[in-house]
Amino acid sequence: MALIPVQLAGRSYEVRVGTGLLYDLAVEAKPFLRKRYACIVADANARRSWGETVGRSLEAAGIAPRWYDVAPGEASKSWESLAGLTDWLLKQNVERGDHVFALGGGVVGDLTGFACAILKRGCGFVQLPTTLLAQVDSSVGGKTAINTSAGKNLVGAFHQPSLVLADLDTLSTLPSREVRAGYAEVLKYGVLGDNDFFEWLEDRAYSVLALQRQSLEEAVARSVRAKARIVAEDERETSGARALLNLGHTFGHALEAETGFSDKLLHGEAVALGMVLAARYSARQGLMGGEDAERVTRAVDAAGLPAEISALDLCCTGAALTAHMLHDKKMDAGSLPFVLLRGIGAAYLDGEVNLADVAAFLDEQLQAH
Numbered sequence: 001m002a003l004i005p006v007q008l009a010g011r012s013y014e015v016r017v018g019t020g021l022l023y024d025l026a027v028e029a030k031p032f033l034r035k036r037y038a039c040i041v042a043d044a045n046a047r048r049s050w051g052e053t054v055g056r057s058l059e060a061a062g063i064a065p066r067w068y069d070v071a072p073g074e075a076s077k078s079w080e081s082l083a084g085l086t087d088w089l090l091k092q093n094v095e096r097g098d099h100v101f102a103l104g105g106g107v108v109g110d111l112t113g114f115a116c117a118i119l120k121r122g123c124g125f126v127q128l129p130t131t132l133l134a135q136v137d138s139s140v141g142g143k144t145a146i147n148t149s150a151g152k153n154l155v156g157a158f159h160q161p162s163l164v165l166a167d168l169d170t171l172s173t174l175p176s177r178e179v180r181a182g183y184a185e186v187l188k189y190g191v192l193g194d195n196d197f198f199e200w201l202e203d204r205a206y207s208v209l210a211l212q213r214q215s216l217e218e219a220v221a222r223s224v225r226a227k228a229r230i231v232a233e234d235e236r237e238t239s240g241a242r243a244l245l246n247l248g249h250t251f252g253h254a255l256e257a258e259t260g261f262s263d264k265l266l267h268g269e270a271v272a273l274g275m276v277l278a279a280r281y282s283a284r285q286g287l288m289g290g291e292d293a294e295r296v297t298r299a300v301d302a303a304g305l306p307a308e309i310s311a312l313d314l315c316c317t318g319a320a321l322t323a324h325m326l327h328d329k330k331m332d333a334g335s336l337p338f339v340l341l342r343g344i345g346a347a348y349l350d351g352e353v354n355l356a357d358v359a360a361f362l363d364e365q366l367q368a369h
């Protein structure tokens with residue numbers, strides 16, 4: 001098992017990456033189980049596969065699980081779901097010193113984390129991520145949010161979990177499309193700041209995607225270490241360091257908005273395509289060689305992730321996509337900094353990008369191939 005600390009003044013916590021963690025939940029999370037019952041907010045699919053394991057562990061320790069099911073899918077990151085969940089948590093008499101458990105992917109983690117940030121002005125929560133994406137990214141770092149009609153993650157809070165248990169066993173029931181989507185955020189850590197990790201992934205994409213135990217554990221642990229380091233340096237995204245985790249997301253969130261936050265394009269798929277676009281735009285600006293952009297494209301394509309925007313059959317213009325970007329949380333005094341690349345492993349935040357030029361680039365990409 002890998003034990004990875006997220007070091008934050010007064011609020012440090014541990015991310016445990018390994019197997020059998022849900023089986024031993026009552027032991028692993030003992031300090032956060034102080035009542036005879038525990039509230040578990042669960043993605044309905046995650047509960048179907050892993051609810052019994054969780055329930056048995058708690059019951060054996062004399063703790064009754066109280067379940068709240070969340071409908072699978074991005075639509076659950078909504079005001080309606082937030083209202084339903086907070087009402088339910090209040091009915092369970094959750095106190096500030098209690099911990100709520102979030103079992104599922106990024107949707108349940110983001111929703112539950114936000115509910116816990118505002119419940120009685122803040123109660124504790126523990127992340128039990130059951131998707132690859134949630135294990136390598138969303139369960140760590142304390143960004144919580146819901147979507148609004150204006151766009152992605154626009155209402156939320158920074159609220160750190162007290163513990164993250166990334167049980168690799170849970171990935172055995174995850175559909176392969178979701179494994180690939182999670183892999184996009186793994187690849188992101190290599191592209192943004194770690195050329196060695198990128199090369200390691202070029203060699204091992206197949207075994208990670210096949211969930212081969214050793215490669216999987218190494219990929220998850222290296223990803224979490226990368227994220228923990230950045231979050232410790234810039235928890236609230238104020239210095240520019242954390243903004244690098246947004247690589248591919250300015251394009252990706254616009255694509256998610258354009259496809260209606262639907263199954264047509266999962267978050268990880270949008271990020272994969274967004275990374276390709278960021279790499280190609282960087283090459284077009286002369287920031288890095290075209291061959292590096294090609295390597296990013298090949299790594300995305302080899303993982304079975306979308307690498308061509310033209311293949312999405314979007315009926316929109318580049319300007320329509322850049323219009324979505326005006327809601328990006330990185331907007332600063334009317335301009336939008338972009339995460340661009342000076343090479344693989346060398347991302348930086350560029351405040352000089354011209355949105356009209358990005359729109360023209362996107363028009364080229366929409367028509368290419």
Ligand SMILES: NC(=O)c1ccc[n+]([C@@H]2O[C@H](COP(=O)([O-])OP(=O)(O)OC[C@H]3O[C@@H](n4cnc5c(N)ncnc54)[C@H](O)[C@@H]3O)[C@@H](O)[C@H]2O)c1
Pocket residue numbers: 043044045046049072073074077104105106107108110130131132133134137138139140141142143144153170171172173174175178181182267268
């Ligand atoms: N807070 C952050 O830092 C952060 C980081 C990255 C992504 N996100 C957010 O995370 C969300 C995407 O998360 P996701 O990719 O985990 O999607 P998700 O939560 O929608 O889960 C993906 C699918 O897998 C199913 N599922 C979950 N666990 C399962 C299991 N073990 N077995 C079988 N099925 C299972 C779910 O029902 C769902 O259909 C997006 O909303 C994104 O914005 C947040």
Ligand SMILES: O=C(O)C(=O)C[C@@H](O)[C@H](O)[C@H](O)COP(=O)(O)O
Pocket residue numbers: 137141143152153185242243245246249329
């Ligand atoms: O943790 C971060 O910081 C990230 O940017 C991680 C991203 O993968 C994640 O999708 C995040 O929610 C996007 O951040 P946002 O601030 O653009 O909503």
Ligand SMILES: [Zn+2]
Pocket residue numbers: 137185249267271
């Ligand atoms: Zn993301």
